[in-house]
Amino acid sequence: MGMSYRRYLAGARVYGCSNCRTHLATIHSMVSRAFNGQHGRAYLFDDVVNVIEGEPSDRQMTTGNHTVRDIYCCKCGVILGWKYDKAYDPQQKYKEGKFILERSLLVDVQ
Amino acid sequence: MRVPESDQASTFSVSPDALPQAGPSHLKTNGHAVNGGSNGFKSPIAPNGVSKRSKTPLSRVSLPGTALYDDSSIDREEYVRLVIQSLRDVGYTESAATLEAESGYVMETPEVAEFRQCILEGEWADAEVALLRLGVSEEDGFWEAKFLISQQKYLEYLEVGHTTSALQVLRNELAPMHLDPEQLHPLSSLVMSTDAADLRHRAGWDGAHGSSRRRLLVNLQSYIPSSLMIPPRRFSTLLDQARLHQLSQCLYHNASATSSHFSLYSDHRCDRDMFPRTTTTILEVHTDEVWAIEWSHNGRWLASASKDKSVIIWSIETDPPAISQKLTLRDHEYSVGCLAWSLDDTILLSSSEQCVKMWNTQTGICIRTIEAHADTVSALAWVPDGSGFISGSQDCKITLWGPDGKQRDSWGLTAIRIIDLAVTPDFTRLVAVGESVAGTSPTPLARGDAATPPVSTGRSGAATVSNSSGAHGEHQMVVYNLSTKQQELSIALEGQLTSVKISEDSQYALVNHAPDEIHLWDITTGRMARKYTGQRQGRHIIRSCFGGVDGNFVVSGSEDGNVYVWHRDRGVLLEVLSGHGSGSVNSVAWNPRNKQMFASCSDDCTIRLWEATASAPHGLASSSRAADRTLAEQEQEHEQGGKGKGKSREPWDDGAAVRRGSRSTSS
Numbered sequence: 001m002g003m004s005y006r007r008y009l010a011g012a013r014v015y016g017c018s019n020c021r022t023h024l025a026t027i028h029s030m031v032s033r034a035f036n037g038q039h040g041r042a043y044l045f046d047d048v049v050n051v052i053e054g055e056p057s058d059r060q061m062t063t064g065n066h067t068v069r070d071i072y073c074c075k076c077g078v079i080l081g082w083k084y085d086k087a088y089d090p091q092q093k094y095k096e097g098k099f100i101l102e103r104s105l106l107v108d109v110q
Numbered sequence: 111m112r113v114p115e116s117d118q119a120s121t122f123s124v125s126p127d128a129l130p131q132a133g134p135s136h137l138k139t140n141g142h143a144v145n146g147g148s149n150g151f152k153s154p155i156a157p158n159g160v161s162k163r164s165k166t167p168l169s170r171v172s173l174p175g176t177a178l179y180d181d182s183s184i185d186r187e188e189y190v191r192l193v194i195q196s197l198r199d200v201g202y203t204e205s206a207a208t209l210e211a212e213s214g215y216v217m218e219t220p221e222v223a224e225f226r227q228c229i230l231e232g233e234w235a236d237a238e239v240a241l242l243r244l245g246v247s248e249e250d251g252f253w254e255a256k257f258l259i260s261q262q263k264y265l266e267y268l269e270v271g272h273t274t275s276a277l278q279v280l281r282n283e284l285a286p287m288h289l290d291p292e293q294l295h296p297l298s299s300l301v302m303s304t305d306a307a308d309l310r311h312r313a314g315w316d317g318a319h320g321s322s323r324r325r326l327l328v329n330l331q332s333y334i335p336s337s338l339m340i341p342p343r344r345f346s347t348l349l350d351q352a353r354l355h356q357l358s359q360c361l362y363h364n365a366s367a368t369s370s371h372f373s374l375y376s377d378h379r380c381d382r383d384m385f386p387r388t389t390t391t392i393l394e395v396h397t398d399e400v401w402a403i404e405w406s407h408n409g410r411w412l413a414s415a416s417k418d419k420s421v422i423i424w425s426i427e428t429d430p431p432a433i434s435q436k437l438t439l440r441d442h443e444y445s446v447g448c449l450a451w452s453l454d455d456t457i458l459l460s461s462s463e464q465c466v467k468m469w470n471t472q473t474g475i476c477i478r479t480i481e482a483h484a485d486t487v488s489a490l491a492w493v494p495d496g497s498g499f500i501s502g503s504q505d506c507k508i509t510l511w512g513p514d515g516k517q518r519d520s521w522g523l524t525a526i527r528i529i530d531l532a533v534t535p536d537f538t539r540l541v542a543v544g545e546s547v548a549g550t551s552p553t554p555l556a557r558g559d560a561a562t563p564p565v566s567t568g569r570s571g572a573a574t575v576s577n578s579s580g581a582h583g584e585h586q587m588v589v590y591n592l593s594t595k596q597q598e599l600s601i602a603l604e605g606q607l608t609s610v611k612i613s614e615d616s617q618y619a620l621v622n623h624a625p626d627e628i629h630l631w632d633i634t635t636g637r638m639a640r641k642y643t644g645q646r647q648g649r650h651i652i653r654s655c656f657g658g659v660d661g662n663f664v665v666s667g668s669e670d671g672n673v674y675v676w677h678r679d680r681g682v683l684l685e686v687l688s689g690h691g692s693g694s695v696n697s698v699a700w701n702p703r704n705k706q707m708f709a710s711c712s713d714d715c716t717i718r719l720w721e722a723t724a725s726a727p728h729g730l731a732s733s734s735r736a737a738d739r740t741l742a743e744q745e746q747e748h749e750q751g752g753k754g755k756g757k758s759r760e761p762w763d764d765g766a767a768v769r770r771g772s773r774s775t776s777s
Contacts, residue, residue, distance in 0.1 A: 001713055002650030002669065002694040003401040003417075003447060005486060005504055008527060008545075075444070075463070 006074060007049040016109035020076040022050050023109060024101060037081060037102035048099040050074045056085050064089035071099060080105050168211040190215045192345040199343065222339045229327050232318060234263045246333050253287060255333040260284050262326050266318045269306045361677050361684060364658045364705060386706050386720040389689050391433055393717040395422060400711035401696050404449040409703025411436065413458055414717050415446035421460045423471060428704055437474040450490035450499060459499060461487035466501055468515050478515040483507060489531040502528030502542055521595055526586050530609050534616035540592050541619045541633060543607035546584040587621060589633050599636045609653035614661050622652050628666055644683045645674040650694050657700030657708055665708060667695030673710045690714050
């Protein structure tokens with residue numbers, strides 16, 4: 001809805017979309033490297049920019065049932081990972097509102 | 111009612127036919143050889159001759175008091191003397207004389223008339239004597255006045271080639287007044303003029319037979335009390351002031367100066383129904399959000415840019431009304447965000463991500479694709495002399511291109527990621543707005559990490575924005591000198607700046623500022639002149655524009671789906687126009703030729719044309735009166751709601767940091 005320009009990040013390390021180099025997240029907002037996605041290793045971030053969120057769906061993951069949304073690059077539309085809306089297991093609540101980006105789909109842009 | 115005769119003709123036609131006993135009439139030819147305003151009046155004895163020569167002498171009417179009416183503050187004598195002056199100016203000499211006799215007031219004393227005559231006829235020696243007789247003393251600036259007279263005398267001698275006499279004036283009259291050498295040198299150098307024409311050109315003076323004597327008289331006016339010698343065309347000057355005042359009070363004023371009929375019989379007021387506030391056409395062809403619209407300079411075509419990756423050129427004829435889709439420009443790989451028509455409307459520029467495309471507006475053929483920018487091109491503007499165009503990009507670069515699309519110049523890396531830019535119509539400055547580049551500074555990042563989680567994209571409905579504008583860090587408006595490319599001014603602002611337009615006089619920049627504000631900046635002083643509020647703007651690129659006759663209005667889109675219209679100078683919100691569907695109204699554009707029409711475009715995939723409902727010059731009196739009332743209330747509210755009465759009328763400081771010639775820091 002509405003027109004907006006992509007955001008640009010600054011910091012020691014900026015991760016971008018491997019397809020179009022759109023800025024996505026910085027190393028400062030990284031929470032964990034110990035995640036796995038569909039293409040192998042994945043990172044958990046507090047904040048991710050320039051992504052479009054898909055519809056929520058429940059998925060059974062290794063750590064239990066979660067409500068998640070796929071996230072797409074806002075420029076090229078590639079699926080980059082997902083966002084946690086809700087974790088059913090109280091142990092996993094810390095993930096809510098955070099984002100997964102798959103390492104193989106990222107590129108260092110700065 | 112006027113007899114349809116020229117003044118000159120009436121002057122001569124009256125004399126021979128006039129009855130012998132109509133005494134003053136013969137004075138007409140004497141006194142008014144030239145009817146060029148009150149300064150042309152030459153008869154010093156007119157007032158005296160009147161009653162003596164009239165067949166039935168008019169008796170003076172004696173009235174009580176000094177006011178024109180019992181309860182008026184207007185002085186009767188002043189009023190009558192102005193009437194006499196204007197009667198004389200147009201040639202109603204007898205009426206003027208009659209009025210003088212009946213009222214007992216004379217337009218001016220014989221001394222003033224004599225002085226005027228001396229100046230207009232170039233009797234310089236007598237003029238100085240007459241000036242003294244008017245009681246102009248040394249404290250009143252007698253010497254300054256005498257200097258002006260001597261200067262005229264000097265120039266006139268030079269003009270007719272009497273160099274010796276001119277030099278005498280220079281030596282004996284001008285030089286002894288011990289003036290600044292800066293004042294005297296240019297005068298003395300005029301002796302070197304080759305001929306009269308050269309003299310007139312170099313002195314910026316139009317000669318003894320031009321208007322120079324009358325101009326001298328106007329300049330001398332300041333040394334003589336105006337009650338003694340009434341300034342020329344005084345009545346008309348006052349009426350002009352009344353007219354200007356009424357225009358400034360007319361909130362919906364949108365009539366051109368020529369067509370605007372101004373009657374002395376009633377106060378001027380434009381009808382609200384004559385204002386373009388009704389949707390007359392909805393253009394529904396785009397299949398996604400429409401982000402930008404631009405009128406061609408001839409006002410007949412409207413270009414629209416959409417998220418659907420296309421640009422449409424619409425043909426919009428008003429006489430007779432005919433609207434059609436002229437061309438559809440595809441081949442954009444991504445959504446289209448910016449448009450710019452060349453000065454002759456033959457080329458349309460569009461930008462889609464880092465690409466700029468040049469289109470032939472007759473054939474719809476893409477002439478050239480420019481892919482020199484590394485990031486989204488966010489602004490396009492043709493240079494006012496037609497020598498090319500300027501692009502601004504999120505890659506922080508501003509580039510000047512020739513009309514053929516070849517790069518001609520570059521600003522290099524700027525301090526901001528450009529969001530919009532505009533060139534002043536006088537071709538002296540470029541104003542850019544954008545987000546300051548954070549560089550390696552970790553500050554904005556830390557802020558983003560710790561306190562305010564950055565909004566993902568604004569596209570997801572789930573993202574709630576608490577501090578939508580501040581989240582991006584600092585923004586700036588930068589003013590560059592167009593020829594040197596040097597930064598003249600930089601103003602740091604907290605909110606996102608999404609649009610910039612320049613006023614016709616090149617003096618002001620209209621800038622959309624999130625959240626919810628539009629600023630009018632004086633780009634010479636770097637001060638904020640006005641602030642317009644009411645519209646909603648948080649996350650999106652919302653654009654505004656000036657509009658109407660003399661750019662009297664400010665119009666903007668809004669995220670609440672309405673179009674907002676303000677009175678530019680008074681800052682009053684005039685209209686909130688609804689009609690667009692859900693989503694933002696992204697951009698607005700006023701027709702540059704038909705000032706009674708503007709367009710808006712929205713996320714609802716449509717473009718709306720707005721025009722006046724009333725075609726008759728007189729709308730319903732009752733409804734317009736009701737409108738006036740609500741407006742008056744609205745304005746009152748506005749003033750009370752503001753931070754102080756009268757504030758919106760004065761240029762005021764917003765506390766924003768301003769630095770000339772250097773980057774500024776946030777306030």
